[in-house]
Amino acid sequence: MSVPPAGATEKGCGGVHVVFVDLTASVALLEAAEREAPRLSADDVVRVEKLAHDPGRQRLWRASRIATRIVIERAAGRAYRNIDFAIARNGRPYLGEGPPYFNVSHSGNAALIAVSNAVPIGIDLEEARGLTMTDDRRRRVIAAAARLANGPPGPPRIDADGDVLQAWVRLEAAAKALGTGIGQLLTEEGVVGGEVVGGTTAAHRLDVRNLDVASAYFAAVAAQTLPRAVEVLTLPNDADALAKFLSCAET
The missing domain is CATH 3.90.470.20 (4'-phosphopantetheinyl transferase domain)
Incomplete structure (x- = not known):
């Protein structure tokens, strides 16, 4: 390299x-x-x-x-x-x-x-769609995501696919920030296997945020530390705007 x-x-x-x-x-x-x-x-x-x-x-x-x-x-x-x-x-x-x-x-x-x-950073994006998932697994995914820092306020609905997808992107973003892979995180949080690892895990020490992106998508970002506000930019759609977008990278 x-x-x-x-x-x-x-x-x-x-x-x-x-x-x-x-x-x-x-x-x-x-x-x-x-x-x-x-x-x-x-x-x-x-x-x-x-x-x-x-x-x-x-x-x-x-x-x-x-x-x-x-x-x-x-x-x-x-x-x-x-x-x-x-x-x-x-x-x-x-x-x-x-x-x-x-x-x-x-x-x-x-x-x-x-x-x-x-710091290492993780991001995840999921397009809105219907899910084929048991109620038990939905509960586990939502509960695991809620245990991460900055969990969603209020009780999500297990019958709402959007709530499950938002929970899922939080878990994926955390796993990517840790570099461990989603399988290990799902096991530690009891989504797979049914037993939650006791105490505070590495994922619980991350700052995990839901992100507001395009209406047909769900997204989250995770890192050890994040700015107070995380702004999601949209890649410019014309050459002049793209040049302005890149202007601070000029040397």
Whole structure:
């Protein structure tokens, strides 16, 4: 993996960035941005080529990766263009040891991207849909999510698919922030196996927030520490707005 120059994380806007991307609406703009200023790495290109058997998926995956590169650049500077991502054992891409940290979630035709220049961060996005799930499992998911910091106020309804999806994204975001995988967290919280691990777990020490995104989606973000307010930006839909979006990444 190529390594950016020392001090690279001092450039860009800094802080925590959360950006929602409508991939279908943004794909043409993202491709134009990539032609003008290539940001994809050699490994990115190889991964895109492996999806040639599914052109629709290939197009959206490539758009998502370009968008991820743009959000990282906005947060941390141009030095991260074309840098190959390292890949964790669970398949999660990362930029190597230390900040900046990033996480990406896809659902439907959208992506949600988070970058932090301070601590590991997890993000999750789920498109609204009907769920086939037993009442018992719904209760376990909702109860587990409520035990995380900044749990939802009031009793959610187990018969409301939206409440279950919102609980689920909280758990996924926490697992991603910890880097442990969702299976371990579900076991510790009794969603799988039925027994809750006693005491305060690592997930309980995270700051987990529900996020307000597009109306057809549910989302959450998690990290050891988050700003008092976490704003969700939408990737600009025209070239001038995108240039302004990236203006703080100029060196």
